[in-house]
Structure formats: structure tokens, C-alpha cells
Amino acid sequence: MCGESEGECVFFLRGVNLGARSRVSMPLLRELVASKFGLERVRTHLQSGNLLCTPPAGPQDFADGLTKLVREWFGVDSPVVYRTAADLRRAVEADPLADVVGDESFSHVMFFDRDVDSFDGRRFRDALKDGEDLAWAPRELYLWYGTPRGLHGSRITQAYAERHLGVTVTARNMRTLRKLATMLD
Numbered sequence: 001m002c003g004e005s006e007g008e009c010v011f012f013l014r015g016v017n018l019g020a021r022s023r024v025s026m027p028l029l030r031e032l033v034a035s036k037f038g039l040e041r042v043r044t045h046l047q048s049g050n051l052l053c054t055p056p057a058g059p060q061d062f063a064d065g066l067t068k069l070v071r072e073w074f075g076v077d078s079p080v081v082y083r084t085a086a087d088l089r090r091a092v093e094a095d096p097l098a099d100v101v102g103d104e105s106f107s108h109v110m111f112f113d114r115d116v117d118s119f120d121g122r123r124f125r126d127a128l129k130d131g132e133d134l135a136w137a138p139r140e141l142y143l144w145y146g147t148p149r150g151l152h153g154s155r156i157t158q159a160y161a162e163r164h165l166g167v168t169v170t171a172r173n174m175r176t177l178r179k180l181a182t183m184l185d
Contacts, residue, residue: 007085008041008184009059011066012111013049013078014158014170024049024074032073033066045180049078050172052183059084079168081111085184087139092181095174096135097144104174106150110141110161113168123164127155143171 016024026044033053034042043052055062063080070078083091091109101107115138124134124141131146132154141161145151151171161169172180 008052008054009062009082009084010088010180010184011051011053011059011063011080011082012170012172013051013066013070013080014168016049016070016076016078017047022076022078024070024076024078028073029070032069036069037062037065043183045183046176048172048176050176050180052180079113079170081113081168081170083111085181088177088184089181091137091140092174092177094137095142096137097133097142100133100144100146101174102146104178106145107174108143108145108151108171109174109177110143110158110169110171112139112141112161112165115139116165116167120164124156127160129154132156141169 013024016022026047029051030042030044033039033051037056039053039056041053044050045052051066059082063082066080067078070076097107119136121136128134129147133144133146134156135142143156145154147153158169158171
């Protein structure tokens, strides 16, 4: 749980600014969030929907409100998954694939909106292509897309994970996650 006493959280908007129909202006989003939720310090990183702030209430309620705000103002349906600063740092530091990773832009973490109690590792391992690897945690899936096409050539996509795990999923590369971890209080 993230709230006033626990500092900032990062809110990951899924699928924004990937195509012409999913455009969300990060400066306008910051302004809207600050105004609507009465927040003084709202930051974003890159154009891929990474919003950092201390939510005024429970983080899931804030994430739900953020999803609604993005739909109303930008016409984009973007589920939001969040992590506290401590959770994000833990996920980055615990990277079980760090030893196999070369370029961190090919190393991704899929974040789930809730814990997944059971993981069919065989199903996911069978979907891997040569050069790919994965590791599992209850709220994350670590992926190494060590192929020439990277994640664009992989069978293990956000849609694949959502279909087989029954959760909302969004992903970021490790380079972005390391930067976000340093930006959080």
C-alpha cells in the first residue's frame, strides 16, 4: 500500500503513446493529475506513461481514477498498474536474470496488478524462443528478449501473460525501471 506516509509510487499506464490512437500528452497529464487530485508534485518519465506521485488515498483507488481520467480526457483506455518506491526498488535489485542480460533495453519486467498464486512455468517456457529467458515472482515476470527482434519477435507478450495469468499486465525495460527507481523518494 502506498499513501501519504509511504511516499511516492510509480503508476504505469499501459499502452500509451505507442500509436496514433493512443496519444497521451505527458505535460497535460501531469497538469490534470495535479489539478484533479490536488497534488503538488507530479512527475513523468519518458512518453511511455510512467507517472510518479504520492497518491492522496489508496494507490489502487488512485490508479482506477487515473485510468478514468485518461479515458475521459484522451480517449485512451489504459489500465494502470502501480508499485511503491520500495516495491520497485526490490523488483530492480532482485533481477534474477541480471547475469544473462546484455543490453538492458532487451530485459523487461512485466508487472501484474495483483499477486498470481500459481504460475504454469512450463506453458511460458514452451513459448520461449531461442535466446529468450524468463524468471517468475508473484507480482512480476522477468523476461530477457535476447533475440534480434527483441520483444517484437517474442511469443510472450502482455496479452499472452494476461490471457494465461488472468491479471492486468504492463511492462517496462530494465533501463527505464532503474531510472524510475532513482527518481522516487
